[in-house]
Amino acid sequence: xxxxxxEDVARHAGVSMKTVSNVVHDYPHVSPRxxxxxxxxxxxxxxxxxxxxxxxxxGRSGMLALAFSDVSMPYFSELARLVxxxxxxxxxxxxxxxxxxxxxxxxxxxSTMEAGLVDGVIFQHSVMSSTEIAQHREDVPLVLxxxxxxxxxxxxxxxxxxxxxxxxxxxxxxLGRRRIGFAGHEEESPSATSGDRLMGYQxxxxxxxxxxxxxxxxxxxxxxxxxxxxxxxxxxxRGLRFDALVCRDDLAAIGALRxxxxxxxxxxxxxxxxxxxxxxxxxxxHPSLTTIAPDTEAIANIALDMLEERIGGYDGLGRHxxxxxSLVVRESAPASS
Amino acid sequence: xxxxxxEDVARHAGVSMKTVSNVVHDYPHVSPRxxxxxxxxxxxxxxxxxxxxxxxxxGRSGMLALAFSDVSMPYFSELARLVxxxxxxxxxxxxxxxxxxxxxxxxxxxSTMEAGLVDGVIFQHSVMSSTEIAQHREDVPLVLxxxxxxxxxxxxxxxxxxxxxxxxxxxxxxLGRRRIGFAGHEEESPSATSGDRLMGYQxxxxxxxxxxxxxxxxxxxxxxxxxxxxxxxxxxxRGLRFDALVCRDDLAAIGALRxxxxxxxxxxxxxxxxxxxxxxxxxxxHPSLTTIAPDTEAIANIALDMLEERIGGYDGLGRHxxxxxSLVVRESAPASS
DNA sequence: GTGAAAGCGCTAACAA
DNA sequence: TTGTTAGCGCTTTCAC
Numbered sequence: 237x238x239x240x241x242x243e244d245v246a247r248h249a250g251v252s253m254k255t256v257s258n259v260v261h262d263y264p265h266v267s268p269r270x271x272x273x274x275x276x277x278x279x280x281x282x283x284x285x286x287x288x289x290x291x292x293x294x295g296r297s298g299m300l301a302l303a304f305s306d307v308s309m310p311y312f313s314e315l316a317r318l319v320x321x322x323x324x325x326x327x328x329x330x331x332x333x334x335x336x337x338x339x340x341x342x343x344x345x346x347s348t349m350e351a352g353l354v355d356g357v358i359f360q361h362s363v364m365s366s367t368e369i370a371q372h373r374e375d376v377p378l379v380l381x382x383x384x385x386x387x388x389x390x391x392x393x394x395x396x397x398x399x400x401x402x403x404x405x406x407x408x409x410x411l412g413r414r415r416i417g418f419a420g421h422e423e424e425s426p427s428a429t430s431g432d433r434l435m436g437y438q439x440x441x442x443x444x445x446x447x448x449x450x451x452x453x454x455x456x457x458x459x460x461x462x463x464x465x466x467x468x469x470x471x472x473x474r475g476l477r478f479d480a481l482v483c484r485d486d487l488a489a490i491g492a493l494r495x496x497x498x499x500x501x502x503x504x505x506x507x508x509x510x511x512x513x514x515x516x517x518x519x520x521x522h523p524s525l526t527t528i529a530p531d532t533e534a535i536a537n538i539a540l541d542m543l544e545e546r547i548g549g550y551d552g553l554g555r556h557x558x559x560x561x562s563l564v565v566r567e568s569a570p571a572s573s
Numbered sequence: 574x575x576x577x578x579x580e581d582v583a584r585h586a587g588v589s590m591k592t593v594s595n596v597v598h599d600y601p602h603v604s605p606r607x608x609x610x611x612x613x614x615x616x617x618x619x620x621x622x623x624x625x626x627x628x629x630x631x632g633r634s635g636m637l638a639l640a641f642s643d644v645s646m647p648y649f650s651e652l653a654r655l656v657x658x659x660x661x662x663x664x665x666x667x668x669x670x671x672x673x674x675x676x677x678x679x680x681x682x683x684s685t686m687e688a689g690l691v692d693g694v695i696f697q698h699s700v701m702s703s704t705e706i707a708q709h710r711e712d713v714p715l716v717l718x719x720x721x722x723x724x725x726x727x728x729x730x731x732x733x734x735x736x737x738x739x740x741x742x743x744x745x746x747x748l749g750r751r752r753i754g755f756a757g758h759e760e761e762s763p764s765a766t767s768g769d770r771l772m773g774y775q776x777x778x779x780x781x782x783x784x785x786x787x788x789x790x791x792x793x794x795x796x797x798x799x800x801x802x803x804x805x806x807x808x809x810x811r812g813l814r815f816d817a818l819v820c821r822d823d824l825a826a827i828g829a830l831r832x833x834x835x836x837x838x839x840x841x842x843x844x845x846x847x848x849x850x851x852x853x854x855x856x857x858x859h860p861s862l863t864t865i866a867p868d869t870e871a872i873a874n875i876a877l878d879m880l881e882e883r884i885g886g887y888d889g890l891g892r893h894x895x896x897x898x899s900l901v902v903r904e905s906a907p908a909s910s
Numbered sequence: 911g912t913g914a915a916a917g918c919g920c921t922a923a924c925a926a
Numbered sequence: 927t928t929g930t931t932a933g934c935g936c937t938t939t940c941a942c
Contacts, residue, residue, distance in 0.1 A: 307644065310645075516798075588913085626936040916937105
């Protein structure tokens with residue numbers, strides 16, 4: 237059984253394709269009689285519009301791509317949920333692209349993307365230089381997410397990671413902690429995200445007159461709970477001591493909790509821990525995590541707003557927007573009371 | 574600057590569109606000279622094929638849809654990662670669709686999907702009847718994931734939830750536990766998944782001659798760590814006692830750990846807990862979770878295999894495939910030693 | 911080995 | 927208000 241086309245419906249109803257198209261699209265100027273007649277034909281034949289045809293004719297695909305390293309990471313999956321919901325509210329479908337966090341993966345996304353596949357791209361890059369991204373991407377509307385310097389030509393939304401991490405660090409200082417470590421950043425070539433967070437950490441320490449002790453920097457082989465637990469555990473076993481830990485993200489914090497608990501070290505009694513992201517699991521760890529909650533809803537909305545403006549033809553310079561954050565105080569680093 | 578089309582390249586190279594197309598697609602029968610000439614034109618003009626055009630001509634979109642309730646749930650996001658990777662390995666892009674776990678949401682996915690948008694759909698439904706899905710979907714290749722009875726016409730891949738949950742329950746029995754509860758299923762109208770798991774739980778108890786005590790069934794308002802923690806906590810506060818808990822999924826188990834810890838109840842000493850899914854967080858809870866690990870890689874692969882066969886024209890009856898599982902023993906319900 | 915031309919299904923400008 | 931028609935960019939017979 238062949239697919240039903242617009243033309244079939246037109247013939248069946250005894251009208252032109254244009255009229256059928258009008259009915260399908262709920263155009264105002266159709267006489268009730270015609271409309272009804274066409275509607276009946278539509279129903280009888282079970283017409284389903286063909287997306288490719290429409291796309292070719294309009295030049296719009298109705299799809300957006302969301303690209304980042306790995307959906308299975310809670311921060312990204314929670315972001316994907318928001319972006320997907322908001323995109324479908326705005327009439328777009330969402331294409332998911334994973335880069336694996338590698339340069340090759342990010343390059344593949346950027347260069348492979350065929351013209352006309354998607355109307356716009358939201359891309360959280362981590363290794364590729366944003367200038368390189370901008371070059372390849374002059375043809376498709378693009379919004380960059382996350383840290384790093386965006387080139388002037390490209391829209392960008394981020395959270396002030398430096399300020400946020402400083403806030404978290406100050407919270408620990410207010411708790412009376414002095415030997416405050418930082419954990420979970422990449423061992424070699426830290427990402428822009430890690431860089432900013434380290435900077436905020438350092439800033440808050442210096443502000444309080446605490447010297448930054450390099451031995452309290454505990455990077456891990458990769459950004460994951462597992463590797464963080466491993467490297468923090470190893471440091472503890474070597475005899476390193478600290479009374480608080482600022483973690484690169486909640487996964488690292490969860491790894492930290494694990495490493496500390498395995499060694500019978502009390503959290504937050506002996507070591508207070510703060511995370512970053514406020515993934516939903518953060519309320520359910522034991523103890524629950526004090527963490528930075530970026531305003532992901534704002535991120536999703538701003539990104540989509542800017543993308544829609546670009547799709548709509550806006551062609552100005554790249555905009556640079558900041559989304560908010562807040563410190564969510566839970567058990568792993570309670571209020572100083 | 575206008576987009577470069579195939580025709581532009583053809584004119585520039587002084588050949589026909591067909592020849593350019595041949596070069597683009599690496600067709601064998603092109604003379605080296607022509608090939609080189611065309612390639613040069615391609616490079617000079619910076620040609621990028623237009624996806625919509627190709628799609629319309631070939632009838633293939635190169636896209637698959639993956640639909641389920643909510644990407645932010647760890648089981649789904651981890652599944653999405655696998656499916657996305659495997660799909661792109663096979664040359665497909667992945668469209669993400671969230672149903673919100675509601676009937677309306679599932680219906681929207683199924684009926685809204687325009688023809689030609691995707692070449693196939695992988696759908697983990699939870700409320701919609703599979704017969705209804707099958708009806709709406711005669712035009713697009715479809716593979717159903719998860720529990721529930723699939724209609725004969727539709728391909729389906731699932732894990733034997735009854736057997737798996739029975740295995741988990743037997744593990745608790747072998748540990749000497751006798752008052753074994755079940756937690757985290759939906760309060761009203763349990764999903765097929767919850768139903769199967771409850772059945773496996775019951776089966777194992779009966780096998781061991783343990784009477785099923787209805788008061789040990791602890792449903793929650795919705796499937797989430799939060800609601801599970803709430804309803805388990807409330808039961809404990811009412812004085813209910815048990816020595817083990819089979820949880821509907823890892824999120825429920827994480828909620829259970831939380832509720833138990835808040836009340837100072839030792840896990841696994843006083844209460845042993847098992848989960849379902851083996852989400853990556855399961856290794857990092859405190860104590861880490863003993864859980865059922867479905868073979869999600871197999872699920873992803875089998876689903877994609879079947880989908881590709883359908884796309885390739887296979888038109889037989891629906892196949893019904895079973896993916897494996899294993900019990901991963903961790904701290905929350907250790908080996909009986 | 912290469913070219914010409916007829917679609918794929920839909921939209922939109924222009925007529926009527 | 928409705929119809930006609932020329933594309934959108936690519937693929938693919940079928941000649942040459």
